[in-house]
Amino acid sequence: MRPDLEVVAGLVEPGSRVLDLGCGDGTLLAFLHAELGCPGTGADSDAASLRAAIRRGVSVIELDLDSQLGEFADGSYDLVVVSQTLQATRHPDVVLEEVARIAGRGIVSVPNFGLWKHRAGLLVRGRMPVSAELPHPWYDTPNIHLATLADLEDLFGDLGFEVRRRVLLDARGQAVSGLRERGPANLTASAAVYLIEARPS
Amino acid sequence: MPDQESPDPRQRVVLFTPDDPLTLDGGSRLDHVEVAFETWGTLNADASNAVLVCHALTGDSHASGTADQPGWWDTMVGPGRPVDTDRFFVICPNLLGGCRGTTGPTSINPATGSPYALDFPLLEVRDFVTVHRRLMRHLGIERLLAVIGGSLGGMQALQWALDAPHEVGNAVAIAASSRLSAQNIAFSAVARAAIMRDPEFADGRYIDHPDIEGPRTGLAIARMMAHITYLSEQAMAEKFGRRIQDADEPRRRFGVDFAVESYLEHQGQTFLDRFDPLSYLYLSRSLDYFDPFAEPGATDALAAACAAGRGTTFLVASFDSDWRFATAHSRRIVRVLERARVPVSFREISAPHGHDSFLLDHGDYLATVRAFVDRAAEDTVGAAEGAVRSGSADPEGGRSDAT
Numbered sequence: 001m002r003p004d005l006e007v008v009a010g011l012v013e014p015g016s017r018v019l020d021l022g023c024g025d026g027t028l029l030a031f032l033h034a035e036l037g038c039p040g041t042g043a044d045s046d047a048a049s050l051r052a053a054i055r056r057g058v059s060v061i062e063l064d065l066d067s068q069l070g071e072f073a074d075g076s077y078d079l080v081v082v083s084q085t086l087q088a089t090r091h092p093d094v095v096l097e098e099v100a101r102i103a104g105r106g107i108v109s110v111p112n113f114g115l116w117k118h119r120a121g122l123l124v125r126g127r128m129p130v131s132a133e134l135p136h137p138w139y140d141t142p143n144i145h146l147a148t149l150a151d152l153e154d155l156f157g158d159l160g161f162e163v164r165r166r167v168l169l170d171a172r173g174q175a176v177s178g179l180r181e182r183g184p185a186n187l188t189a190s191a192a193v194y195l196i197e198a199r200p201s
Numbered sequence: 202m203p204d205q206e207s208p209d210p211r212q213r214v215v216l217f218t219p220d221d222p223l224t225l226d227g228g229s230r231l232d233h234v235e236v237a238f239e240t241w242g243t244l245n246a247d248a249s250n251a252v253l254v255c256h257a258l259t260g261d262s263h264a265s266g267t268a269d270q271p272g273w274w275d276t277m278v279g280p281g282r283p284v285d286t287d288r289f290f291v292i293c294p295n296l297l298g299g300c301r302g303t304t305g306p307t308s309i310n311p312a313t314g315s316p317y318a319l320d321f322p323l324l325e326v327r328d329f330v331t332v333h334r335r336l337m338r339h340l341g342i343e344r345l346l347a348v349i350g351g352s353l354g355g356m357q358a359l360q361w362a363l364d365a366p367h368e369v370g371n372a373v374a375i376a377a378s379s380r381l382s383a384q385n386i387a388f389s390a391v392a393r394a395a396i397m398r399d400p401e402f403a404d405g406r407y408i409d410h411p412d413i414e415g416p417r418t419g420l421a422i423a424r425m426m427a428h429i430t431y432l433s434e435q436a437m438a439e440k441f442g443r444r445i446q447d448a449d450e451p452r453r454r455f456g457v458d459f460a461v462e463s464y465l466e467h468q469g470q471t472f473l474d475r476f477d478p479l480s481y482l483y484l485s486r487s488l489d490y491f492d493p494f495a496e497p498g499a500t501d502a503l504a505a506a507c508a509a510g511r512g513t514t515f516l517v518a519s520f521d522s523d524w525r526f527a528t529a530h531s532r533r534i535v536r537v538l539e540r541a542r543v544p545v546s547f548r549e550i551s552a553p554h555g556h557d558s559f560l561l562d563h564g565d566y567l568a569t570v571r572a573f574v575d576r577a578a579e580d581t582v583g584a585a586e587g588a589v590r591s592g593s594a595d596p597e598g599g600r601s602d603a604t
Contacts, residue, residue, distance in 0.1 A: 039542070051568055054576065072539070
């Protein structure tokens with residue numbers, strides 16, 4: 001399993017009912033079901049990924065995350081996972097509002113556009129960053145809404161989410177621990193995984 | 202169509218008798234119900250590899266065939282196909298109310314000694330399931346590995362899971378609906394009007410009179426119209442365009458001139474050889490009234506069985522060019538099941554051929570069903586049989602539409 005998915009799995013309470021938006025081939029949901037007894041549903045729009053998920057016994061629903069999350073009822077899940085997906089949606093704020101409506105609790109994993117390498121590339125070379133984490137050229141990328149961790153945390157606040165946990169990831173997707181975690185995260189982390197909870201309104 | 206010399210592949214069994222009659226959902230009783238069905242493959246020792254194929258409105262039990270006698274679902278059912286007759290014991294019965302060997306309105310009414318005609322009771326999709334459950338018991342199958350069907354066949358798969366979730370491990374409902382729209386019912390109404398207003402219908406008693414041919418004109422028109430709803434506008438445009446049939450210049454008369462007219466004429470005429478007008482009325486009417494989620498607590502038994510780990514896992518699929526049962530119909534099924542916490546997967550397959558796509562050789566569609574069925578077999582049959590092929594993760598995924 002991808003290292004960042006292991007970090008996500010580490011934030012899931014056993015037995016919780018999980019909706020995975022942008023579930024891909026269902027690796028995470030299969031793991032959560034087998035290891036933590038979590039029933040779950042995935043949502044994606046890629047045909048090959050959906051077939052792979054079905055083959056491994058994961059329930060997946062083909063839909064467009066930008067327009068069809070209304071299919072899921074209010075409060076019908078304990079947790080919504082949005083892993084490496086938010087930056088590919090047309091309206092990340094609307095997706096997060098749907099997370100609040102469907103579960104009130106989410107795990108959001110994103111790449112950090114504020115990483116020093118990306119900043120340096122833009123400053124020195126004057127080019128949009130292309131790297132292991134952001135491998136696509138600007139004109140042909142699914143990642144249409146890149147943000148820095150600071151930007152994302154502002155949005156969480158604006159939408160009424162509290163950040164319960166934040167795990168910073170290095171370039172390999174491994175959790176950063178110890179001293180390195182204390183640096184300026186927005187400059188040093190390649191990516192981050194957030195456990196967020198909607199404030200009761 | 203089987204020709205005269207070919208052996209009849211159908212088996213027959215009487216499942217309900219005067220001592221043990223069939224009580225229909227509407228309350229009527231049938232004292233004698235015979236079912237004609239076909240099977241392929243071998244039932245394994247613990248009867249865990251049985252797959253029931255449900256046919257659609259005008260289908261029959263011949264789902265899988267040979268070069269001489271092709272089946273209507275050879276793309277899906279056969280050796281090495283997604284419903285693999287080398288691995289599974291596959292059953293396809295003819296529907297109650299039909300005209301292909303199972304009791305229907307043209308059968309003899311034991312009370313009168315003549316055909317039922319319109320005295321045959323109205324049927325619900327639930328009645329088809331009741332009869333097929335009895336057939337499974339007759340065959341020694343307590344729990345099906347899967348029920349699979351398209352259109353009315355998919356509606357039966359849904360009803361199976363709602364009525365008997367402990368008897369079916371997996372259900373595949375393709376291009377189906379949980380409730381016909383006004384437009385769907387409207388098409389149905391015109392088809393029935395064509396049949397019933399044909400003077401040769403004679404209130405359904407045409408069947409008693411050898412000198413009356415029956416409402417052949419009406420049935421052909423019903424079929425012509427229905428066939429329009431099975432194809433997408435794009436499929437028709439690609440297949441026929443504005444081509445003129447067997448001529449370079451249009452004849453500019455009222456007879457068949459355009460290729461599409463010739464096609465519909467052919468569809469209407471060939472239908473007469475294999476279908477009965479009364480069966481068309483009864484089976485099409487069963488679709489109109491189908492609305493299983495409207496019943497109070499409709500999903501309760503299914504949800505409870507799923508929670509207990511002995512329920513039904515669903516695959517629902519639609520086609521983006523299908524306007525007869527458009528994707529919204531399938532989404533509604535998925536929404537209701539998902540909210541009842543029934544495990545359900547959904548695919549909207551991109552295919553150009555409209556409702557008929559479910560019968561055609563389309564890579565993404567067949568690969569999706571194969572993935573679901575392989576997983577079902579692995580979970581159910583796998584340990585005991587060890588017969589599940591490995592490495593068949595996605596053999597058809599890359600193939601383009603070949604039909």
